[in-house]
Amino acid sequence: MELTISGIAKRFGAVEALRGVTLAVQPGEFFAILGPSGAGKTTLLRIIAGIDKPDDGTVLIDRRDLSQIPVRSRNTAMVFQTFALYPHLSTFENLAYPLREARVPGDEIKRRVGEIAEMLRLTHTLARKPGTLSGGEQQRCAIGRALVRRPQLLLLDEPLTNLDAKLRHDTRAEFKRLHRELKTTTIVYATPDQLEALSMGARVGVLNHGKIVQVGTPSDLYEMPGDDFVASLVGDPPINLVPGTLRAGAGGPSIDMPFLGLDAAPWRKSLNGFPAGTRLKVGLRPQAIWPRGGSEKGPVFPARVFLTEPLGDVTILDIVVGGDTRLRMVLPQEQAYKIAVNDAIECSIDLEQVCLFTQDTGTAISRAGVEAAA
Amino acid sequence: MANPSNRPIGKSGWGRTLGAAAVSIVYFFPVLYIILTAFKTRQDALAWPVKFIFTPTLENFVSVFYRTTVEGGAAEATGFGLYFFNSMFIGGTSVLLALIIGTAAAYGFSRFPLRGNETYLFMILTTRMMPPIIAIIPIFVLFRIFGLSGTYVGIIALYTAFNLPFSIWMVKSFFDDLDRDIEDAARMDGSSEFRLFRKICLPQVYAGLAATFVFAVILTWNEFVFALLLTGTQTRTVPVQIVRTIGGAIGVDWGLLSALETLFIIPVVLVTFALQNQLLRGVTFGTIRR
């Protein structure tokens, strides 16, 4: 099912929950909506589901206006953030409910509910009410209730938020498998977790304050964030944003950071319009900072280790550079174990992975020959 | 709900159990005293100090149904069976009616608010702000004009009207507390508005309905003033009959009175007991989920 959303606006009193959202989701696509809490994800999904009406804009499903399609023939299912299971009905009846409302014959209901329960490992809970299910079982029940109708459009609102880390991991894999098996079902998946969005979405739309700020593949978002908001939302640990000032020099433009000067040659074309002295933000991914080791891809600078956070396979280091600038970097365990708090080390930056943003609007400044994704 | 101590729920220490027992006895003592008195002879009932050990008798219960009302006369039927039936019939019917109408109204107020919804709700409540006795004269006149005095229809209509505000407010609060996402889910699953009410919302408030039912039954069961003025010999209720028993040439017959009251509380106790679990869930609605 193809989904085309244009110019959706929605306000609740003084709160502008959505401010002109425009999106196109391909048939059968796994599309993730990534946005922090309060960005408007739930509001958007409810409008796509046809539960709430937008103040402005249109939702087209297979080029037909949503409001013209009767609820029964919309073929849309939604998994609510709160699960919204029917508390007075057993798991079986919860799963059967959409089929009963569609007047599916009793023995077919039995068969289809059985299949879904089997697939989601809910068979042992069929006789029980939702209140007695574990968080994971409730979540699978909510997913089952959405899937049992074989929807053409599946809306998922933070379906993993209530699960523990392991179950989350398993269920992420489960969703991808499901999507493959369902073949034609279009999935819109809303989450505040960049890991979920990037690992599952074929494309990701980033929502901030009710506006889509960027749409792209996971690697687009990671490598060419459209602005500093996307840059800091995508990637874990979050990107370092360091203030910098543009300098004009004989050998071309450069950027002054408190601890380091950067050659701005890769951005020269885009920086043409900016006068010297323009204030910028330099985005340094923690993964792009390395201790000096002989094969530097960029400039070298001294640092002092402030904090170490060993996470098993990798360690996150907080380092202080140029007086009081703090940077975060990640190292594989085998490199990190030698480094202790307060050590003086030398680091280098992989220039290829540096992003540049304007200070005032946060818009990305693209590299020569590379168009930043819209 | 959090269990503050490490004790498994349901197993309190002896100290607490005894404390609770002591408080319960203080509350229950008057009821116990009435029940004991119901089984006492006239002499035992008046004995001082109070006798807790005595030979029980059923003579008071017999007198409830058959007794001499005039000195020296023969024992005759008192009509208590009819009055008992009246109390149950009038109370039960009016509470049920109020609950049905109240539930429909409450759902409307909760889900399809009118312009000025709050004002209507407030107005409904104002009818219960004054002592009902203030309205007695107009109601009495109304009943006379429409020939409702002494009829079942009249007193049932009146009790229904009295129970409605309470029912509407209680049941509305239960509907208000429901998770709206559940209804949206049902809408997406294809439910019509009526099925939404019948299959999704109503079953979720059953406990609340039971609680409302019990409270309304207790209030109605004990109503005296309007029953005294507006029922006739055929529609008289038990509270009226109890008061009529207090007088008499030979002073108050405490044993008889206690027997009446003992019989009188049985239905309320049974209803409350039968709905106990629902009642607990109903009155704690909102604090304990599921």
Ligand SMILES: Nc1ncnc2c1ncn2[C@@H]1O[C@H](COP(=O)(O)OP(=O)(O)OP(=O)(O)O)[C@@H](O)[C@H]1O
């Ligand atoms: N019914 C409502 N009434 C008033 N404000 C609302 C309502 N629903 C949403 N909002 C506001 O709209 C904004 C977007 O809310 P929304 O629930 O869509 O965010 P979200 O992205 O789903 O957040 P979360 O990740 O916390 O679920 C928030 O500021 C919220 O307070």
Ligand SMILES: [Mg+2]
């Ligand atoms: Mg949400």
